[in-house]
Amino acid sequence: MDRTTTSTAPLEPLEFRAFATAMGRRLVRTAFLLTGGDAHLAEDLAQDTLGRIYGKWRRVSRMENPAGYAQTVLLRAFLSHRRRRASTEQVTDTFAETAVHDPDPDLRLTLLRALGQLPVQDRAVLVLRFWEDRSAEETAEVLRLSASGVRSRTSRALERLRAVLGDQLDELPRP
Structure with missing residues (x-):
């Protein structure tokens, strides 16, 4: 057949x-x-x-x-x-x-380590908001949160990131 x-x-x-x-x-x-x-x-x-x-x-x-x-x-x-x-x-x-063509590999590694120490949801919010350049509303839709929830989580996640970076934050180059 x-x-x-x-x-x-x-x-x-x-x-x-x-x-x-x-x-x-x-x-x-x-x-x-x-x-x-x-x-x-x-x-x-x-x-x-x-x-x-x-x-x-x-x-x-x-x-x-x-x-x-x-x-x-x-x-x-x-x-x-x-x-x-x-x-x-x-x-x-x-x-x-x-090979990585990065102008500042120390900064990259420091930020990757710090991101790796954040809770998953905080990391997701920061990556979507700042790496993917998404609005709070777009991020909220993806994460199934409210836009105000995304804004407050972003603020808390940035505080945690600063706390994780601690003294290393002063060593990072300023724009």
């Missing part, structure tokens, strides 16, 4: 491939910050995010902002991962063996 399909749809839409290529690095960078510097987990979360989007690509491709949706899926994948028992692994100071 011949089991050929008559569907003319390609197995992998070219539009999705272009979207994944364009968004891949951005997703990994955001996940890297969310995970407190765990490059391998960041890549896993980005890949998981693209896998989830691929399964819904027809609907996602018709959205007004597929990139924003991808960031939301990434954040929810990160929060879901943090709730699992297997997520209690400790991040080490060993990073992926890739």
